[in-house]
Amino acid sequence: MPMTWKTGGVLLGLVFFLAILLVKPIGVSTQFVILDGIIADAVNPDLVTATDDGFTSTNAYLAKSGGKYAKSVGNPLNYSFVFVLAMMLGGFISAMARGGIDARDHKVPALWRANYGDDPVKRYLVAFLGGFIVLYGARLAGGCTSGHMMSGMMQTAVSGYIFAAGAFAAAITVSILMFKKEA
Amino acid sequence: MMSIILAIAIGAAFGAVLDRIGASNPTVINKMLNLTDLRLAKAIMLAIGLGSVLMFTGQMIGLVDVGHMSVKAAYAGVFLGGLLLGGGWAMAGYCPGTGVVAAASGRKDALFFVAGGLLGAAAYMVTYPMWKASGLLDPIWGGKVTLGVVPGSGYDGVTNLPGDILGIVLGLAFIAIAFALPERLLGQPSGQAHPAE
Numbered sequence A: 001m002p003m004t005w006k007t008g009g010v011l012l013g014l015v016f017f018l019a020i021l022l023v024k025p026i027g028v029s030t031q032f033v034i035l036d037g038i039i040a041d042a043v044n045p046d047l048v049t050a051t052d053d054g055f056t057s058t059n060a061y062l063a064k065s066g067g068k069y070a071k072s073v074g075n076p077l078n079y080s081f082v083f084v085l086a087m088m089l090g091g092f093i094s095a096m097a098r099g100g101i102d103a104r105d106h107k108v109p110a111l112w113r114a115n116y117g118d119d120p121v122k123r124y125l126v127a128f129l130g131g132f133i134v135l136y137g138a139r140l141a142g143g144c145t146s147g148h149m150m151s152g153m154m155q156t157a158v159s160g161y162i163f164a165a166g167a168f169a170a171a172i173t174v175s176i177l178m179f180k181k182e183a
Numbered sequence B: 001m002m003s004i005i006l007a008i009a010i011g012a013a014f015g016a017v018l019d020r021i022g023a024s025n026p027t028v029i030n031k032m033l034n035l036t037d038l039r040l041a042k043a044i045m046l047a048i049g050l051g052s053v054l055m056f057t058g059q060m061i062g063l064v065d066v067g068h069m070s071v072k073a074a075y076a077g078v079f080l081g082g083l084l085l086g087g088g089w090a091m092a093g094y095c096p097g098t099g100v101v102a103a104a105s106g107r108k109d110a111l112f113f114v115a116g117g118l119l120g121a122a123a124y125m126v127t128y129p130m131w132k133a134s135g136l137l138d139p140i141w142g143g144k145v146t147l148g149v150v151p152g153s154g155y156d157g158v159t160n161l162p163g164d165i166l167g168i169v170l171g172l173a174f175i176a177i178a179f180a181l182p183e184r185l186l187g188q189p190s191g192q193a194h195p196a197e
Helices: A005-022 A030-043 A060-074 A079-097 A110-116 A120-141 A145-154 A158-178 B002-020 B026-033 B039-060 B076-092 B096-104 B108-134 B163-180
Strands: A048-051 A054-057
Touching: A005 A145, A005 B002, A005 B039, A030 A060, A030 A079, A030 A120, A030 B108, A048 A060, A054 A060, A060 B108, A079 B002, A079 B096, A110 A120, A110 B026, A120 B076, A120 B096, A120 B108, A145 A158, A145 B039, A145 B076, A145 B096, A158 B026, A158 B076, B002 B096, B026 B039, B026 B076, B039 B163, B076 B108, B096 B108
Parallel strands: none
Antiparallel strands: A048 A054
């Protein structure tokens, strides 16, 4: 049951509006840093430490802005981190409720198969490399498609427009070059 | 505790909507990015526009707390990071939010995307001092600024226009573009039915 773009757009807009009405704008990519911090702090408990007025870290990035990220690592049960866990729950339930994703798509998506065949190893490698570049870029930019582009442009943030210009310039170019055959 | 309940409710709704509009399906993402099927782009433009109109109208009638706005800083690295993110987004077909939703919905390639993402975020944490020293993270155009001046927000505007009214006008423009965009820009329509997903 494909959803029309109008219904989907209205629902997506309502979610972004509800988030800012009730709490704050939606953002996701910071939580990759928080999870990294939680894992690294479990291995090396000296990474994030409590101070008299909050948290700090031996890592300059976690310690920046008054230890804002260090605090989230020290308190994983915070709004933004739970939000991303809940996204996974919502995505899972939604996918199951429509009978799950196409079985042929489990390892290699359809458009990729049409262009590069169904070898999962090749697909996994590119997905991994893509993930690395996406999150490195998102942290350099200070946000991702959710936080910068959608939440940012919705609030008329200048940074959101700068981000969207860069993201779409690269994404459209790479996609046209990589995916010439249709699924 | 209330904030955790809200996180679960809004987060789950966001994840479910991303799944239903196909944003967590790399095929749908790349058909948008290679300009052969723009229905997802139309949905996103409509969402940004509607969100903007509701938020700024809500602020003007006192329903929405202006203090809930959170504007990110503008700096050269935003564009550079955007370029990187865009390239990886097209390669993988996932961005951070849709990647985690896809992984949860049973896409194994998305697990590799998330693993790569965790490593990429860690690499940034380690190399952050270099970027900081480069000056590319220094604010430009006033840093945390909006296009107009939003009353009570505390953010400066790059223009002196009333930011809330400008936000509503731009929101309506986004909605108009969503409707005006063709469903397809490049190539010939295949005439095939759209896959069920």
